[in-house]
Amino acid sequence: MIKWLEDNTPKMVLAPSFIAVLIFVYGFIAWTAWVSLTRSRLLPKYEIEGFIQYDRLFASPRWDTAFTNLFIFGILFIVIAMILGLLLAILLDQNIRTEGALRTIYLYPMALSMIVTGTAWKWILNPGLGLEATVRGWGYENFTFDWLVNPDMAIYTIVIAAIWQSSGFVMALFLAGLRSVDGEIIKAAQVDGIPTWRVYTAIIIPSMAPIFLSAFIVLSHLAIKSFDLVIALTGGGPGYATDLPATYMYAMAFSRGDIGQAASSAMIMMMVVFTIVVPYLYSELRSKDG
């Protein structure tokens, strides 16, 4: 009996969460996939009708905008946040005196919710209240910074706010990575007279590859699920110029009673996530086997 318990306790302890994940993650993914193939409107229906919802989705100019925005936002956000985070980490790594205080300051935006970030930046970027009005108040009458209300540029304001929020976190990741690099190698390089920038580009950064990968995975899922920031900062506007797939799905499911359409957009979002996560998982699993 005791032997049996010893053998099976881990399985029993894990079973509930395993079943919960099975139902609430994979079960619901399957359910959404099913609904996306039906003509569901207000309530889900289960008669399969084929790919009509996907046809409608790709014929919709609004989805087009939302999907393009995901790539503009995602790529700029991930690349700039990583570069900025790395630079901040390298600068903080120079044994400066106030490192503790500075680190806290840069990390602090991460403690705010996206709603707060969005609302604060909404006021900062509002041409009549924020930056533009302030600079004009200083006497530069021709200063214009109206990205928030310009449909062509509004998506970049979301990038700015998201980078402000997340680059401190990326910095913390990279800082931990920098500290974990073997000090002996760096000292050896310095003895050989190799300039500092070469030490970074040739030794430290390449040895941080796993950190880059984790930062990339964390940032890309932040980008794909972005919802609250858009709602707080622009509300999807002007027009629907800053819609993202997540806000599109919300509008279809909850405002317009078009559940089939919402389900098909959710499936596309999931496929985007898979194209990023599957190669990562694959490489992780393979390197462990090998």
Add this chain to the structure above:
Amino acid sequence: MKSYVTGAVSALAIAASSAAIAGPEAEVLHYWTSGGEAKSVAVLQKEFADNGGTWTDMPVAGGGGDAAMTALRARVLSGNAPTAVQLKGPAIQEWYEEGVLADISAVAEANGWADVLPASIAGHMKCEGTWCAAPVNVHRVDWIWANAEVLKANDIAMPTTWDEFNAAASTLQAAGIIPLAHGGQSWQDATVFEAVALGILGADGFRKAFVDLDKDTLTSDGMIAVFDQMRTMRGFVDPNFSGRDWNLATAMVMNGEAAFQIMGDWAKGEFMAAGKVPGEDFLCMSTPGEGFLYNVDSFAMFAVDGDEKKQGQDLLAKLVVGKNFQEVFNLNKGSIPARTDVALDKFDSCAILSSEDMAASSAGGSLLPSYAHGMALRGAQAGAITDVVTAHFNSDMSSADAVQQLATAVANSM
């Protein structure tokens, strides 16, 4: 564990049996949660209790009713629908098609609803010939509000055609006043758009375009003219309008920063709350053109089990359309009664104008449902139109392109 379960079951049994002795019961799901609205619902609650009923309040705030609809969906799917739900327009028929609405024809016929409600509004309350909902109020959507002092100082009369409006707006712009206070949210863009469309297309054209979704009307020259006027109006709003809430736009008219606002009569509530007097401080008039766009709030009655609940439903339906409630509620809410035989002595001049116009346009066949406020079309179609309207208003899209997109979007939403 076991005794806990038995205890819980017996507690439920007691709750159920004590409920059985009570009189009419109603569980009401609504999203009237802001100050004036909550006060209006309290009126109904009190009246319900005075008639021996037990009211279970289920207010769900947020998202202009989106959150309430999500709650409703969950309740219906679990087979436990509320007695009455604040629903409006084609959404009532959409729920009826899911087979979950009750028939309240007995109450409606006993109280002669067909005689006191305007025919087109009564039409929204019926599901395939039987009554399934009770109307609460009528909001007019096609209003233009103005700051009286600003108009007087610039020697401008309330515009009766869109050309007059454009001329007045140009004069005001030259005088350094924002001609049109507007908030760049898609539903506000749609509100202005439908007022313009009613003026330019006329009542028949409006009905063909936004009720019947007639493709020829959607792509007609008239519709191009509507988008042209929208482009002109875009020049009359301040550059900072994106994302502004409607009540902030109303405040701009109130303090003289802007001259006009096109918005439903909930804007009147803002003026009144600030102590402004209609006719003196601010002016109200229907937007240029013939017709009346209504936004009618109503309670849809859901199929429920049990005599108490059915009694409660009937009592609620009777009270909602009753004269007393229609008067008190609408005085609080700023709208006008849905029934046409309520004395309007206590109402302000804008409400009286609205009521007169409703009677006239009902007789003339130009009493029309508002598309922007979910009265004319189902969510998917109305949303598709709004997407095009807001995309056009917020970009440099040409009117011809907009009209093409409109037809494609409507076809795609089916």
